[in-house]
Amino acid sequence: MTRCLAVLVLLLGFAPAVGGAQAVQNPMLRRAQQAYDNLEYRQVLSLAQAALRERLTGPERARAYELLGFTYGAMDSILKAVDAFKQVVLIDPERQLDPNRVSPKAYSAFDVALRQVLLVRQLRVDSTSFVGGQGAGGVPIRFTVTQPARVATRAIGAGSEGTFLIDSGAWNGQVNLRWLARLTNGDPIPAGTYTVVVDARLGQNAFSASQPIRVTHGSVDTLLHLTNLPGYQELPETEIPPQSWRPAGLAFLYTGGALIGTLGLESASLGSSSKRELSVVGAAALVTGFVMMLRKPAPRPAEGNILYNRLLREQIARRNQEIAKENVTRRQQVQLSIVPLLKPSAGGAR
Amino acid sequence: MRPAGAALAALALAVRVAPAPAQRVTLGPQFVLVSYREVASGLRYEGTGFGGAVVGRFRRLSAEAAVARVTLDPADGSAGLRGFTATQVDAWLAYDVAPYASVEVGIAHRSVDPELDAQSVGAVRVGVRASSEIGPGATVTFRVDYLAAPRFSGGGRAPFSLDLGLGLDVRLAGRLHGTAAYAFQRIGRKTDPGGTGETSSPIQQSVARVGLALGF
Numbered sequence: 001m002t003r004c005l006a007v008l009v010l011l012l013g014f015a016p017a018v019g020g021a022q023a024v025q026n027p028m029l030r031r032a033q034q035a036y037d038n039l040e041y042r043q044v045l046s047l048a049q050a051a052l053r054e055r056l057t058g059p060e061r062a063r064a065y066e067l068l069g070f071t072y073g074a075m076d077s078i079l080k081a082v083d084a085f086k087q088v089v090l091i092d093p094e095r096q097l098d099p100n101r102v103s104p105k106a107y108s109a110f111d112v113a114l115r116q117v118l119l120v121r122q123l124r125v126d127s128t129s130f131v132g133g134q135g136a137g138g139v140p141i142r143f144t145v146t147q148p149a150r151v152a153t154r155a156i157g158a159g160s161e162g163t164f165l166i167d168s169g170a171w172n173g174q175v176n177l178r179w180l181a182r183l184t185n186g187d188p189i190p191a192g193t194y195t196v197v198v199d200a201r202l203g204q205n206a207f208s209a210s211q212p213i214r215v216t217h218g219s220v221d222t223l224l225h226l227t228n229l230p231g232y233q234e235l236p237e238t239e240i241p242p243q244s245w246r247p248a249g250l251a252f253l254y255t256g257g258a259l260i261g262t263l264g265l266e267s268a269s270l271g272s273s274s275k276r277e278l279s280v281v282g283a284a285a286l287v288t289g290f291v292m293m294l295r296k297p298a299p300r301p302a303e304g305n306i307l308y309n310r311l312l313r314e315q316i317a318r319r320n321q322e323i324a325k326e327n328v329t330r331r332q333q334v335q336l337s338i339v340p341l342l343k344p345s346a347g348g349a350r
Numbered sequence: 351m352r353p354a355g356a357a358l359a360a361l362a363l364a365v366r367v368a369p370a371p372a373q374r375v376t377l378g379p380q381f382v383l384v385s386y387r388e389v390a391s392g393l394r395y396e397g398t399g400f401g402g403a404v405v406g407r408f409r410r411l412s413a414e415a416a417v418a419r420v421t422l423d424p425a426d427g428s429a430g431l432r433g434f435t436a437t438q439v440d441a442w443l444a445y446d447v448a449p450y451a452s453v454e455v456g457i458a459h460r461s462v463d464p465e466l467d468a469q470s471v472g473a474v475r476v477g478v479r480a481s482s483e484i485g486p487g488a489t490v491t492f493r494v495d496y497l498a499a500p501r502f503s504g505g506g507r508a509p510f511s512l513d514l515g516l517g518l519d520v521r522l523a524g525r526l527h528g529t530a531a532y533a534f535q536r537i538g539r540k541t542d543p544g545g546t547g548e549t550s551s552p553i554q555q556s557v558a559r560v561g562l563a564l565g566f
Contacts, residue, residue: 247484254482254490258516258532261494265512265536267552271391277383277558278516281532284560285490285518292485 026051026060029067036067044071062091069113073106081106085113093119093209119146120198120209125340131220132188132334138178139338141166141196143209148172149202155179155213158193166196181215181336188334191217193341211340218335222327225320234309238299251289255282375406376519376527378563382418384436385425387554388468392429395468397422401438401559403529405519410446414456415439416531416559422468434467436460438557440533442493444479452479458497458513458535460555469553470503471537475513487521497537506541506551519563527563532556 024030032047048067056064069084088095088110099107114121123143130137145151153166166179181189197210228234262278379402386395399420406413418438424430437460444454456475462468477495484490497511515533522528537553 247488250482250484251490254480254492254516257492258514258534261514262534262556265514265534265554267387267536267538267554269390269550270387270552270554271394273385273387273554273556274396275556276396277385277556278532278534280383280558280560281516281518281530284528284530285516288488288518288520289484289490292488295485298486 024060024063026054026056028054029056029060029064032064032067036071041071041075044068058091062088062095065091066095069109070102070106073103073109076105078105078109078112081109082113082116085110086117089114089117089119093121093207114146117146118149118200118202118205118207120144120151120200120207121146123196123198123209123211125196125211125213125338127337127339129218129335129337131330132182132217132336137336138180139213141177141179142175143198144174145171145200147200147202147205149200149205149207151175151201152199153177153179154197154199155181155189155194156197157190158195161190161192161194164189171200181338188217188336189215191215211343214339214341216337216339218337220330220333220335222330223323225323226316229312229316229319232312234312235302235305237302237306237309239302239305240299241297243293243297245293247292248286248289251285251292255285258282375404375566376529376563377404377566378402378527378529378561380416380418380529380531380559380561382420383558383560384418384420384422384438385556386422386436386468387552389551389553390429392427394425394428395422395430395433396425397433397436401561403531403559403561403563405563412444412446412452413442414444415441418557418559432467435463436468437463442475442479450480450482452481453477454479454493454495456495458495462503466503469539471500471553473497473500473508473511473537477513481517487527489517489519491515491517491519493517497535500537500539502539504541506539508537508539511535511537511539521565522562525565527565529559529561529563531559 024033028047028051032044032051035041035043035047044067048064048071051064052061065084065087069081069088072078072081072084097107097110102110121144124141126140126142128137128139141153148170149172150169151171152168155164155166157163164181164183167177183189193212193214195210195212197208199208200206258278259275259282262273262275266272379400382399382401384395384397384399386397387393397420399418401416401418401420403414403416416439419435420438421433421435423433439459440456442454442456444452446452454475454477457473458475459472461470475495475497477493479491479493481489481491493513493515495513495515497508497513500508500511502508513533513535515531517532518528518530520528533556535553535555535557539551539553540548541551542548
């Protein structure tokens with residue numbers, strides 16, 4: 001029963017990692033794989049070592065060492081497991097184990113192996129686009145150095161673009177760099193294909209990883225001129241006042257004024273006049289006032305709205321002036337687009 | 351005088367701010383009605399005639415001139431024996447001191463034919479004018495002018511003379527305006543025939559002008 005449980009644990013621990021490997025062509029390595037699947041560890045050791053003496057491809061060789069590492073781990077030979085995993089990462093520096101799918105022993109042995117070998121792993125250059133020379137822009141570059149080392153990062157042009165030092169420093173572990181991609185005079189680097197090369201050196205040991213990228217130039221988008229401010233709309237500059245008695249009232253007032261004035265100025269010695277002339281004109285004024293009272297009033301300027309619209313137009317004009325200035329600057333700028341390309345080959349120890 | 355003063359005060363209080371009309375010129379003919387009294391209540395005339403008026407405005411300045419030629423006949427019960435023809439010329443030059451108020455100066459002149467059938471008068475006028483827009487294109491005005499330094503064909507003097515008026519201008523359609531104006535003139539003429547002492551010989555005239563005008 002105990003043996004059955006151990007088998008089950010081992011199967012759960014190692015089988016996924018093994019199952020995820022590439023197809024194996026070498027017969028000896030395939031037999032080692034079968035022996036590992038059958039938990040025949042001693043046979044795994046002899047078969048895998050025999051396979052390593054044969055001509056193997058890189059992935060097959062890495063797979064053979066990996067089988068040895070897992071087997072030594074299962075047999076509690078941690079030092080040997082570490083040695084085997086060191087060979088694995090030297091052959092395939094990007095090799096990664098899933099801590100959720102391999103046994104803790106194997107994973108810790110793999111982790112120890114990584115710390116004992118100088119590697120530059122997981123070099124990533126993100127796709128990005130930014131305005132050349134702007135402070136906020138830059139190309140994000142990430143990689144992991146497995147040991148404390150002097151690391152130099154360069155971008156090497158494929159043609160006449162030249163070579164640019166991105167960073168040089170002592171690093172260990174995860175490294176995040178931001179490359180502004182500009183020349184010493186501030187201009188953006190020429191368009192073209194570059195290879196980002198990370199060289200790590202620790203004493204006599206050295207390792208380099210690379211990632212090709214393509215840099216293209218484009219024009220910076222200019223800003224559109226504003227025709228309105230979001231959330232603010234022009235108001236009507238005229239308003240129709242409500243109907244009122246004012247026209248008739250004014251006509252009555254003026255006519256009454258003329259009548260009172262006439263009556264007041266009439267000379268007693270000359271007698272009272274017929275008021276024929278005043279009747280004609282006064283009646284015309286009163287009728288006009290009455291008609292105007294009934295008519296829809298004429299639109300009149302809405303001073304508040306006029307001032308508001310004037311302010312709004314001034315704001316838009318001011319903003320458009322700023323946009324025009326900004327566009328002049330933008331037309332002189334270059335939009336840099338960086339796209340990582342497929343790697344032609346992995347890095348390696350030197 | 352007290353009712354006239356009250357009317358002026360009421361106008362000054364009641365007239366609301368109305369924007370001055372835009373720069374323009376109106377010109378047109380007018381039909382004229384006239385009533386004229388002189389010296390005593392028995393000497394009164396009435397008549398009609400034709401005339402014309404022109405009004406111009408430039409910013410705060412406005413000018414107005416009116417000419418009328420009327421034929422007056424003795425009214426019913428008048429002591430006058432025969433009528434006469436009068437030519438009335440009025441002119442004003444005004445300056446807006448407020449959107450609804452102006453000060454104005456001008457002249458008033460009336461000549462009579464046959465001469466001495468009535469008094470020919472010439473005077474300088476100084477006064478104020480109020481105007482209000484009572485609707486789209488409709489304006490009413492009220493004016494009071496003091497007639498200064500009057501001269502009479504029959505001699506005499508007039509220490510106190512007033513002229514008040516009511517005006518109406520309505521834009522009927524497009525450039526066509528309808529105009530109406532009323533003017534009441536009271537001249538407190540005093541004469542001293544033969545050096546026997548001054549006697550009152552007042553002159554009183556009311557005029558109504560109704561017409562059409564074209565605006566430019």
